[in-house]
Amino acid sequence: MSSSTYNSKVFFLFFTAFLSIGIFFYSASLSHSIDCRSDVIYEDADITRTDLAAFRYSLMSIIADGQFLDSKIQKQTLLVDKLKDKVIIISQVRFSTNDFSFNNELFENTLIKSFSAHKDMVGSRLLRKNIQCHSIPRWFEFITPLMLLLLFILYLIVRCFIKPKSVSS
Amino acid sequence: MRGFYSCLSILIVWTILIAATVFNQGDLVFAGLKTELIIIYFIVTFICGSLLSERLSECTEQINPQVLSKLGKRVIIIALFVYFFAIMILLARVQFYALYLDIHLSRVQIYSPDKNLDGPLFSVLYVAVLYLKGVVAVFVYFAFVKYLLDGEKIVPVIISVFIAADALIFNARGPIIELVFLLFVFSILNSNFSPQKLLGLFVFTCPILIIFYLLADGRVSDAVTNGRGYIMIKDLAHYISVGPILLSYAVDFGHNFNGLSEKVENLSIILSGYDYFNSLLLRAAGVPAQTLGYDWIKMLNAPLVIGQAQHQFMVQTTFYTLLAEPYLAFGIGGVICLGFILGASLRTLEYRSFFKRCDFSLFWFIYLFKIALFGIFVSPFTSVIFWLVMIFLLFFSQFIFVKRDA
Numbered sequence: 353m354s355s356s357t358y359n360s361k362v363f364f365l366f367f368t369a370f371l372s373i374g375i376f377f378y379s380a381s382l383s384h385s386i387d388c389r390s391d392v393i394y395e396d397a398d399i400t401r402t403d404l405a406a407f408r409y410s411l412m413s414i415i416a417d418g419q420f421l422d423s424k425i426q427k428q429t430l431l432v433d434k435l436k437d438k439v440i441i442i443s444q445v446r447f448s449t450n451d452f453s454f455n456n457e458l459f460e461n462t463l464i465k466s467f468s469a470h471k472d473m474v475g476s477r478l479l480r481k482n483i484q485c486h487s488i489p490r491w492f493e494f495i496t497p498l499m500l501l502l503l504f505i506l507y508l509i510v511r512c513f514i515k516p517k518s519v520s521s
Numbered sequence: 522m523r524g525f526y527s528c529l530s531i532l533i534v535w536t537i538l539i540a541a542t543v544f545n546q547g548d549l550v551f552a553g554l555k556t557e558l559i560i561i562y563f564i565v566t567f568i569c570g571s572l573l574s575e576r577l578s579e580c581t582e583q584i585n586p587q588v589l590s591k592l593g594k595r596v597i598i599i600a601l602f603v604y605f606f607a608i609m610i611l612l613a614r615v616q617f618y619a620l621y622l623d624i625h626l627s628r629v630q631i632y633s634p635d636k637n638l639d640g641p642l643f644s645v646l647y648v649a650v651l652y653l654k655g656v657v658a659v660f661v662y663f664a665f666v667k668y669l670l671d672g673e674k675i676v677p678v679i680i681s682v683f684i685a686a687d688a689l690i691f692n693a694r695g696p697i698i699e700l701v702f703l704l705f706v707f708s709i710l711n712s713n714f715s716p717q718k719l720l721g722l723f724v725f726t727c728p729i730l731i732i733f734y735l736l737a738d739g740r741v742s743d744a745v746t747n748g749r750g751y752i753m754i755k756d757l758a759h760y761i762s763v764g765p766i767l768l769s770y771a772v773d774f775g776h777n778f779n780g781l782s783e784k785v786e787n788l789s790i791i792l793s794g795y796d797y798f799n800s801l802l803l804r805a806a807g808v809p810a811q812t813l814g815y816d817w818i819k820m821l822n823a824p825l826v827i828g829q830a831q832h833q834f835m836v837q838t839t840f841y842t843l844l845a846e847p848y849l850a851f852g853i854g855g856v857i858c859l860g861f862i863l864g865a866s867l868r869t870l871e872y873r874s875f876f877k878r879c880d881f882s883l884f885w886f887i888y889l890f891k892i893a894l895f896g897i898f899v900s901p902f903t904s905v906i907f908w909l910v911m912i913f914l915l916f917f918s919q920f921i922f923v924k925r926d927a
Contacts, residue, residue: 360525361572367532368568375561378543387553387773401832427546431829440834442826444551486773489554493853497558497565504569 365508372501379494384448385426390483394439404439408432424448438479524872526709527890528571528864535564538897541758542765549828552765553773559844560765562853563860570864585924586879589667593880593921600660601676604683607654612690614647628692645805655906656913662703662891663884669707670883702894706887710875759828764842764897766827771845789813791850794901795908818903843896846903863893881922 408430427446432439539560545551589597615631618624624638632651634644661680668676681700688696708714789796789812796814803810824836847855870886873879888910892901901907914921 364568364572382554385554405832427551429546429549429551431826431834433829433834442550486553486555489558493558497561500565500569504572
């Protein structure tokens with residue numbers, strides 16, 4: 353094995369090991385996670401941009417509390433904008449739950465409840481809502497990349513550091 | 522490390538992409554779990570492919586390298602002329618509208634003709650010129666690197682001028698980025714190249730580029746107010762995150778596009794560029810054809826909300842990354858195969874380009890490297906030019922490249 357190939361293998365060994373650790377922590381933290389996204393449209397002609405910013409801030413703090421979901425919020429995005437006479441809210445939440453009986457309706461109801469709490473402030477009518485949640489990826493979907501990388505770490509170790517015995521005639 | 526520089530660059534770029542995707546939240550729509558997993562699968566299989574390609578290199582060791590034939594050299598010269606005339610036609614159209622009609626065309630209007638402005642016949646011809654320019658550009662880029670490696674300087678300088686003119690006409694940074702990419706390809710295939718030199722060059726040029734960026738964007742005061750590099754890093758993270766966000770729209774949220782979802786696998790999606798080209802030909806002949814590939818490309822042009830800036834939605838189109846079509850056509854298996862094939866072929870092609878000076882390998886190396894590197898934004902499968910190049914090489918590759926005598 354030339355030194356160039358040897359160096360590249362050692363480099364890849366470190367890179368793969370680094371990536372494996374990253375994927376391990378990623379898989380461990382997200383193995384019980386659920387992504388939910390809601391698109392809600394309110395009818396309102398009078399709301400100002402300042403009101404929208406205030407609305408966004410208070411809604412974000414409610415979701416960030418995570419009280420209404422009884423789950424740990426891992427990620428959240430909240431976008432609020434006014435297009436013509438409609439207020440559009442796009443809300444995304446990723447949370448960790450151990451409740452395997454979780455269904456979309458639960459999240460839908462809790463989120464709508466939190467939106468409705470601010471209805472007076474917005475003073476508007478709910479026109480449309482579309483909420484979808486994604487189920488937890490199956491365990492083998494998480495574990496496969498990690499196993500594949502570990503397999504290749506083993507392969508690299510064998511190729512780099514274990515020399516085959518020479519056969520004497 | 523010879524033979525692995527391209528793989529290494531791609532791993533760095535795609536690792537930055539997955540990091541930006543995983544940590545992205547707040548003002549931007551974040552990509553779903555499935556999208557993150559797809560990108561991880563791609564990176565992992567890419568590593569596996571590039572490492573296992575060592576075996577492939579041993580198998581191809583005995584194969585004689587292929588070099589440009591006389592016909593191939595003529596094709597390169599013709600490509601240079603066609604590229605030049607295509608740029609002149611674009612420039613003539615832009616100047617005609619600006620000087621005679623006082624219409625200053627936007628970048629979108631330069632990229633695609635307007636039937637009302639140009640008329641149906643000129644529109645068809647203009648589209649043909651744009652596609653021709655795209656196809657010959659692949660050969661021009663190959664010529665740039667090949668002649669630089671051969672120590673000839675005149676052709677690369679001429680090509681650089683053409684590319685700069687192209688960037689100025691389109692008012693786009695794309696061609697300049699491609700030129701930098703070509704110089705990078707040349708540097709890793711150059712026998713004098715060493716990582717230390719590249720690092721030195723990076724350390725030297727990086728502050729200049731940062732200062733240029735801050736000055737050009739007028740963000741110096743913002744950067745000072747919000748902390749050094751705050752705006753720039755945020756902007757960069759936003760820019761990189763666009764691809765995964767749009768990919769997530771196709772993979773996680775579902776477009777309800779022709780009833781297509783991740784459950785419905787459809788082969789036509791992977792051939793969408795070719796499909797689109799056929800539809801265009803039929804439409805040019807007056808037949809109102811509308812295929813699934815055509816619909817898919819039209820849908821890619823639909824603006825989607827990717828985040829919020831200054832209390833307003835940010836919208837973006839087309840940046841669905843390299844992984845969208847393989848996933849929609851073949852599921853996760855498509856992404857795994859793509860990662861493996863790209864990893865294995867890039868490593869083998871770089872190895873053969875450097876050690877064997879094989880022109881055939883060099884041509885494919887430049888093309889595939891570019892596809893994989895810029896794959897964090899765009900996909901070749903939806904590109905008409907990609908399929909035209911494939912068809913052209915399928916028929917003429919054996920005449921353009923011939924085996925060098927052992």
